[in-house]
Amino acid sequence: xxIQLKDLGNAVLKTEYAVRGPIVARAQxxxxxxxxxxxxxxxxxxxLEQKPLTYIRxxxxxxxYPALIEQAPQLFPADVLATAKAVLKGSxxxxxxxxxxxxxxxxxxxxxxxxxxxxxxxxxxxxIWLTDGASKGVQTxxxxxISGPNDGVMIPIPQYPLYSATLALYEGRQVGYYLDExxxxxxxxxxxQQSLREATNAGIKVKGLCVLNPGNPTxxxxxxxxxxxLLGFAxxxxxxxxxxxxxxxxxxxxxxxxxxxxxxxxxxxEKDVSLFSFHSCSKGxxxxxxxxxxxxxxxxxxxxxxxxxxxxxxxxxxxxxxxxVATYCMVRPPKPGEASHELYVRERDTVLNNLKERxxxxxxxxxxxxxIQCVPVAGSMYAFPRITxxxxxxxxxxxxxxLEQTGICVVPGTGFGQRAGTAHFRTTILPPTEKIRAVVExxxxxxxxxx
Amino acid sequence: xxIQLKDLGNAVLKTEYAVRGPIVARAQxxxxxxxxxxxxxxxxxxxLEQKPLTYIRxxxxxxxYPALIEQAPQLFPADVLATAKAVLKGSxxxxxxxxxxxxxxxxxxxxxxxxxxxxxxxxxxxxIWLTDGASKGVQTxxxxxISGPNDGVMIPIPQYPLYSATLALYEGRQVGYYLDExxxxxxxxxxxQQSLREATNAGIKVKGLCVLNPGNPTxxxxxxxxxxxLLGFAxxxxxxxxxxxxxxxxxxxxxxxxxxxxxxxxxxxEKDVSLFSFHSCSKGxxxxxxxxxxxxxxxxxxxxxxxxxxxxxxxxxxxxxxxxVATYCMVRPPKPGEASHELYVRERDTVLNNLKERxxxxxxxxxxxxxIQCVPVAGSMYAFPRITxxxxxxxxxxxxxxLEQTGICVVPGTGFGQRAGTAHFRTTILPPTEKIRAVVExxxxxxxxxx
Numbered sequence: 001x002x003i004q005l006k007d008l009g010n011a012v013l014k015t016e017y018a019v020r021g022p023i024v025a026r027a028q029x030x031x032x033x034x035x036x037x038x039x040x041x042x043x044x045x046x047x048l049e050q051k052p053l054t055y056i057r058x059x060x061x062x063x064x065y066p067a068l069i070e071q072a073p074q075l076f077p078a079d080v081l082a083t084a085k086a087v088l089k090g091s092x093x094x095x096x097x098x099x100x101x102x103x104x105x106x107x108x109x110x111x112x113x114x115x116x117x118x119x120x121x122x123x124x125x126x127x128i129w130l131t132d133g134a135s136k137g138v139q140t141x142x143x144x145x146i147s148g149p150n151d152g153v154m155i156p157i158p159q160y161p162l163y164s165a166t167l168a169l170y171e172g173r174q175v176g177y178y179l180d181e182x183x184x185x186x187x188x189x190x191x192x193q194q195s196l197r198e199a200t201n202a203g204i205k206v207k208g209l210c211v212l213n214p215g216n217p218t219x220x221x222x223x224x225x226x227x228x229x230l231l232g233f234a235x236x237x238x239x240x241x242x243x244x245x246x247x248x249x250x251x252x253x254x255x256x257x258x259x260x261x262x263x264x265x266x267x268x269x270e271k272d273v274s275l276f277s278f279h280s281c282s283k284g285x286x287x288x289x290x291x292x293x294x295x296x297x298x299x300x301x302x303x304x305x306x307x308x309x310x311x312x313x314x315x316x317x318x319x320x321x322x323x324x325v326a327t328y329c330m331v332r333p334p335k336p337g338e339a340s341h342e343l344y345v346r347e348r349d350t351v352l353n354n355l356k357e358r359x360x361x362x363x364x365x366x367x368x369x370x371x372i373q374c375v376p377v378a379g380s381m382y383a384f385p386r387i388t389x390x391x392x393x394x395x396x397x398x399x400x401x402x403l404e405q406t407g408i409c410v411v412p413g414t415g416f417g418q419r420a421g422t423a424h425f426r427t428t429i430l431p432p433t434e435k436i437r438a439v440v441e442x443x444x445x446x447x448x449x450x451x
Numbered sequence: 452x453x454i455q456l457k458d459l460g461n462a463v464l465k466t467e468y469a470v471r472g473p474i475v476a477r478a479q480x481x482x483x484x485x486x487x488x489x490x491x492x493x494x495x496x497x498x499l500e501q502k503p504l505t506y507i508r509x510x511x512x513x514x515x516y517p518a519l520i521e522q523a524p525q526l527f528p529a530d531v532l533a534t535a536k537a538v539l540k541g542s543x544x545x546x547x548x549x550x551x552x553x554x555x556x557x558x559x560x561x562x563x564x565x566x567x568x569x570x571x572x573x574x575x576x577x578x579i580w581l582t583d584g585a586s587k588g589v590q591t592x593x594x595x596x597i598s599g600p601n602d603g604v605m606i607p608i609p610q611y612p613l614y615s616a617t618l619a620l621y622e623g624r625q626v627g628y629y630l631d632e633x634x635x636x637x638x639x640x641x642x643x644q645q646s647l648r649e650a651t652n653a654g655i656k657v658k659g660l661c662v663l664n665p666g667n668p669t670x671x672x673x674x675x676x677x678x679x680x681l682l683g684f685a686x687x688x689x690x691x692x693x694x695x696x697x698x699x700x701x702x703x704x705x706x707x708x709x710x711x712x713x714x715x716x717x718x719x720x721e722k723d724v725s726l727f728s729f730h731s732c733s734k735g736x737x738x739x740x741x742x743x744x745x746x747x748x749x750x751x752x753x754x755x756x757x758x759x760x761x762x763x764x765x766x767x768x769x770x771x772x773x774x775x776v777a778t779y780c781m782v783r784p785p786k787p788g789e790a791s792h793e794l795y796v797r798e799r800d801t802v803l804n805n806l807k808e809r810x811x812x813x814x815x816x817x818x819x820x821x822x823i824q825c826v827p828v829a830g831s832m833y834a835f836p837r838i839t840x841x842x843x844x845x846x847x848x849x850x851x852x853x854l855e856q857t858g859i860c861v862v863p864g865t866g867f868g869q870r871a872g873t874a875h876f877r878t879t880i881l882p883p884t885e886k887i888r889a890v891v892e893x894x895x896x897x898x899x900x901x902x
Contacts, residue, residue: 002725003691005755007658009598012759020552020765046547054518061516065508072523096497098733098740101471132583132743135767143620147460165766169594207458240454274453282549289549290772292583304456308463314471315616316586320771321741 015168016415017161023399027409038435040427041409043216043381045287045351048430053286053347055340056329059083060291063095063325077339083332087325095321101314103130103295104321107328111295114331119263129296129309130327132319133289134246134280137296139166140312141242141276144305145208146172152204154195154239156187158384158416158424160216175199175206176417181386184375185218187211187226192233208240209233214247214258214379217416217426219359221256221379227264231273240274246294247380249284252356256378265299275299281326283381285351293323293330355381358429358436365440369447381430384413387423390451395423398450406442466619467866468612474850478860489886491878492860494667494832496738496802499881504737504798506791507780510534511742514546514776528790534783538776546772552765554581554746555772558779562746565782570714580747580760581778583770584740585697585731588747590617591763592693592727595756596658597623603655605646605690607638609835609867609875611667626650626657627868632837635826636669638662638677643684659691660684665698665709665830668867668877670810672707672830678715682724691725697745700735703807704829713750726750732777734832736802744774744781806832809880809887816891820898832881835864838874841902846874852901857893 005013024041031037039047046052058076062068062084073081088094090106102108108125115123131137142163145153152173155163159176167174177195180188192209199206211230213222222230234241243261251258265275281293298306313319334340359377366374366385374385389398395412402425403409413424431439456464475492482488490498497503509527513519513535524532539545541557553559559576566574582588593614596604603624606614610627618625628646630636643660650657662681664673673681685692694712702709716726731745749757764770785791810828817825817836825836840849846863853876854860864875882890 001689001723002751002753003595003658003756004753005759007598008595008756008759009602012595012598012763015762015766017762017765020768042549044544044549047544047549052545052547057516061512061519064515065512067505068512068519068526071526075519075522093495093498094503094741096503096739096741098493098495098498132771133768139767144454144459144463147458147463151460162766169763169766207454238452272452288547289768290545290547292769292771300453302453302455305454305459308456308459311466311468312463312620314468315466315613315620316590317471317584317740318743320583320743320774322773323771 011169011171015165017165021411021415023403023411024409026400027403030403030407035407037407037409038431038439039409040431040439041411043283043428043430044289045430046289049432050287050351050430051347052288053344055080055334055344056286056288056326059087059329060322060325063087064322066094079334079338079340087328091321095325097321099318099321099324101310101318102128103319103324107324110328110332111297115262115297119260119266121263121266123297127298127306129298129313130319130324131294131296132292132323133282134244134278134294135162136319137276137278137294138162138242138244140296140309142166142172143170143312144308145240146170150203150205152199152206154192154206154209156210156212158217158413158418159210160212160244161415163210164417173199173204175204178419179215179218179220181375184378185215185220186222187230189229189233196237206237206239208242210242210244211261212244213261214250216244216247216380217382217384219375219377219380219382219384221251221253221258224259224264227259227261228268231261231264231268231270234273235270240276243275243277245277246280246283248279249352250355250381251379252359253376253378258379262297262299271300274301281323281330284330285348286330287351288326291323291326292320293326295327354433355429358431358433359383361433361436362427362429362440366443369444371447377429381428382426383429384416384424384426387425387447389423395425398423399425401450402443402446406446408439408442462620462622466616468616472862472866474854474862475860477851478854481854481858486858488858488860489882489890490860491882491890492862494734494879494881495740496881497740500883501738501802501881502798503739504795506531506785506795507737507739507777510538510780511773511776514538515773517545530785530789530791538779542772546776548772550769550772550775552761552769553579554770554775558775561779561783562748566713566748570711570717572714572717574748578749578757580749580764581770581775582745582747583743583774584733585695585729585745586613587770588727588729588745589613589693589695591747591760593617593623594621594763595759596691597621601654601656603650603657605643605657605660607661607663609668609864609869610661611663611695612866614661615868624650624655626655629870630666630669630671632826635829636666636671637673638681640680640684647688657688657690659693661693661695662712663695664712665701667695667698667831668833668835670826670828670831670833670835672702672704672709675710675715678710678712679719682712682715682719682721685724686721691727694726694728696728697731697734698831699730700803701806701832702830703810704827707829709830713748716750722751725752732774732781735781736799737777737781738802739777742774742777743771744777746778805884806880809882809884810834812884812887813878813880813891817894820895822898828880832879833877834880835867835875835877838876838898840874846876849874849901850876853894853897857897859890859893
């Protein structure tokens with residue numbers, strides 16, 4: 001007899017990943033049948049007409065096929081040629097060999113310099129691991145923290161389902177803490193305390209806390225005071241922090257700015273809180289999701305533990321080397337005066353200005369619809385509007401009906417978690433501006449008519 | 452207080468991955484101090500002077516930077532230009548967007564055609580999942596099979612440590628079955644029976660069986676009769692089969708040829724044995740380890756189970772898209788008459804002829820050393836010679852001393868598993884031919900003197 005569904009364990013069966021769930025499957029069916037679908041379900045910019053930056057693609061092409069450096073130097077700016085040569089030399093064996101388990105040292109050094117320049121804090125390349133996107137780093141950190149069935153990790157509600165899915169797969173306990181929708185989805189110490197107290201009373205050993213800044217799906221950007229509060233809380237309760245900072249370049253609202261957990265940690269002199277932070281080439285203005293590049297940075301972890309991190313990475317040999325080079329391009333962009341700089345800045349600013357405009361359009365439009373309230377999108381690539389539903393209807397039904405009637409594909413709030421009695425959906429801000437206008441108009445008409 | 456080693460679970464602590472263990476770490480230290488090291492520890496061809504094939508790198512460069520198709524068509528053969536265009540069109544959004552969780556459908560169709568042409572059996576693209584190397588596919592299949600602490604999977608002894616490491620990480624039970632060193636490391640039904648009986652008596656629920664063909668670290672190639680025996684055994688005992696076939700292009704010995712599990716399964720009409728088989732761009736003659744391309748093919752699994760496979764893949768979004776395109780190039784090489792064909796064949800044959808020559812040189816050389824016996828390398832990239840040690844010494848000590856005295860880095864047999872009372876090491880056949888000669892000479896001198 002073949003494998004049957006009943007042979008699979010709960011760890012697998014209970015894992016849920018809403019961003020690619022049944023509504024998306026239905027959208028793909030409709031699309032195959034000829035319907036036009038506006039995909040607002042996933043932060044996948046290049047599937048929505050965002051163009052890759054020329055600099056990164058030129059470097060990657062030369063690294064894949066280095067003969068071009070000799071054959072056609074006239075086709076490439078001088079700094080691109082120099083960067084490709086430096087990467088090839090730094091990698092020792094190019095893109096086709098496994099790198100060290102942690103990733104190419106030359107690239108980890110560039111990541112360390114990037115963090116040092118961004119935050120003004122000392123950073124050790126040996127505490128950087130290059131990963132396939134941020135996802136694989138998050139999975140490794142959670143794997144370390146969950147050592148038994150009563151171990152738990154605090155995750156925000158709402159959260160990005162990578163966290164809940166990975167905890168389910170490792171059979172750890174999800175300890176949800178509410179974000180404060182009334183205050184721009186910021187962290188609330190009272191809500192953190194409440195969540196931890198309830199978990200501890202339920203016999204859960206809480207070992208870590210995940211924070212997403214800028215927030216997914218919330219679009220919030222944490223200020224320094226909020227991060228300092230979080231750090232104090234983690235120290236008091238002996239929690240490691242997992243800081244998902246993949247949207248650090250995506251801050252749109254005037255007055256907000258990205259502050260890294262690492263900066264606050266180091267500047268406060270805190271040595272007792274372990275920190276795992278994550279970054280990726282998939283978001284920001286690069287939007288290079290398919291390259292699967294990213295890194296994990298670890299602070300305040302003893303050497304015998306970080307040896308275990310490297311060992312876990314080594315089982316899959318290394319992250320993909322093209323993604324490692326994409327990460328290099330992210331942390332080492334063209335500098336003023338270099339040949340690519342002007343084009344790079346123009347392309348970057350076009351992407352960021354578009355996102356800023358769309359975030360504003362979308363939120364203002366949604367807030368004009370009676371029965372929809374949306375916290376401003378200060379950062380990231382998402383809005384998470386709250387919707388008033390007719391009695392007895394669910395957000396899942398709402399989103400499926402929205403898809404069927406309008407072709408707009410969004411994800412129900414239940415996929416991210418929300419307070420009982422509330423309903424939301426997540427939409428990206430990524431579609432081209434004219435489509436964002438269409439999204440708002442169609443949602444308005446749909447919402448009013450939804451019974 | 453920060454995370455401490457004692458906070459980590461057994462699942463993490465017990466995971467071992469010898470191919471990148473302490474001997475390799477020591478080799479890297481010695482190299483930093485200026486010693487010349489010959490790395491024979493890992494199947495990483497391009498780190499040992501093997502050149503990438505021009506065709507695959509040209510296609511990847513064009514897909515990364517499609518502007519080159521217009522800017523410099525004269526630099527690329529017509530079929531390379533056509534292939535890059537076809538891939539870009541088939542991918543819909545190029546290399547920078549997440550693909551479907553299973554991988555780009557266009558590429559999965561090409562994989563299905565490849566299997567159909569190789570084996571003459573019908574193959575459904577929906578039963579193909581594109582993965583980051585073969586490793587991630589193996590991890591997914593094992594994740595499905597291990598649903599509780601008494602679930603076990605049979606793995607060969609000796610085995611490639613991906614299997615033992617992954618089972619340790621998922622807290623499943625490793626059920627070792629011996630390969631028969633006296634008969635070219637082939638499978639023995641008696642040894643399979645014995646292993647299963649002992650496991651069942653120990654309360655283990657055995658759910659699957661892993662087979663590596665061609666073998667790693669053994670260098671064996673299974674014949675059809677051996678595979679038919681395995682299939683009958685799996686059917687009788689309700690075991691799923693995991694077939695690691697990443698070395699299918701690496702068959703060197705006259706008279707041997709690769710026979711896939713899928714071919715034997717389908718031709719026998721067997722519907723009751725679930726099969727997971729794995730392939731990769733990292734081995735064969737491409738040796739594109741760093742690209743992390745590969746696929747998993749599943750047969751005889753009900754639809755509700757394969758939905759779970761897709762869900763597991765979706766948590767990490769998708770495998771890296773460059774690796775997916777590398778997989779496309781592997782399964783869709785230039786055809787006779789196409790512009791790239793001649794160069795492709797020449798480059799392919801150079802790699803394979805070199806490996807064949809080195810396999811022969813290495814094994815013949817090792818077998819001339821008194822106290823070393825090596826089964827012929829019929830396939831894969833490894834030899835696994837048996838060594839006679841002085842009383843009280845271990846293979847770990849032997850390999851460390853070999854490294855310190857000669858600069859040759861091999862992996863002790865304990866990392867792969869071996870019969871109690873025997874000792875081996877694994878060496879690759881990858882170093883350039885003149886270095887293989889040096890390896891043999893230095894091992895001979897070392898072995899005789901080792902006390």
